[in-house]
Amino acid sequence: MRFFVLQIGVGSSHETAFVPLEPSFKEGLTCPACGRALTEKEWIPPLRAELWARGEALGDVAFASGLDLLISERFLEAWRAEKLSGLHGLKEVEIRKVHPESAAPHARYHLAMAGYGMTQIDPKRSRVVREGEPDCLQCMGGAEVMLVEGMTIDEPTWSGEDVFVPWGFGACLVATERVLALQDKYGLTNVTLVPTEAFAWKRP
Numbered sequence: 001m002r003f004f005v006l007q008i009g010v011g012s013s014h015e016t017a018f019v020p021l022e023p024s025f026k027e028g029l030t031c032p033a034c035g036r037a038l039t040e041k042e043w044i045p046p047l048r049a050e051l052w053a054r055g056e057a058l059g060d061v062a063f064a065s066g067l068d069l070l071i072s073e074r075f076l077e078a079w080r081a082e083k084l085s086g087l088h089g090l091k092e093v094e095i096r097k098v099h100p101e102s103a104a105p106h107a108r109y110h111l112a113m114a115g116y117g118m119t120q121i122d123p124k125r126s127r128v129v130r131e132g133e134p135d136c137l138q139c140m141g142g143a144e145v146m147l148v149e150g151m152t153i154d155e156p157t158w159s160g161e162d163v164f165v166p167w168g169f170g171a172c173l174v175a176t177e178r179v180l181a182l183q184d185k186y187g188l189t190n191v192t193l194v195p196t197e198a199f200a201w202k203r204p
């Protein structure tokens with residue numbers, strides 16, 4: 001299986017972002033080994049958002065500052081038809097406003113969240129530079145990732161989800177080649193899939 005980091009299509013004709021409005025939260029996931037908070041708090045209903053089309057039109061995926069996604073009706077139907085797994089939530093979000101208004105007056109989007117599963121990064125075939133010594137080998141907590149220059153998913157640990165957050169670097173979403181095939185088959189927009197081996201990230 002090939003794995004990709006799922007990112008916003010920066011500069012594309014369908015680059016789309018969202019901001020949750022008056023969000024309510026519940027506690028996010030914690031590490032089963034050390035109890036550290038792993039994800040930002042989870043956004044719970046009522047789900048309301050504003051969308052920004054930065055290109056010519058709204059894309060099939062909208063991104064915010066965290067790892068939550070909004071996916072279009074078309075994306076959700078394709079996802080279900082092809083029986084992919086790993087996204088949960090999948091509740092409709094009330095779109096209060098679209099910027100600019102001409103982009104799509106009847107946009108329908110659904111919240112989509114990915115989880116951790118069991119899948120780990122193979123540290124021997126990845127360059128993940130940390131500051132400090134991790135005190136938890138499950139979440140590598142206690143150390144801060146400063147730089148990533150390519151990473152390889154340890155395939156024997158892959159728990160089968162098509163979108164997931166990998167253990168070892170929790171600041172990205174990883175997607176399988178089945179998501180790439182979905183994108184090609186349905187022409188889904190604002191989905192950039194970078195091979196994990198080519199993925200580069202630096203602490204801002």
Ligand SMILES: [Zn+2]
Pocket residue numbers: 031032033034035036136137138139140141
């Ligand atoms: Zn931990």
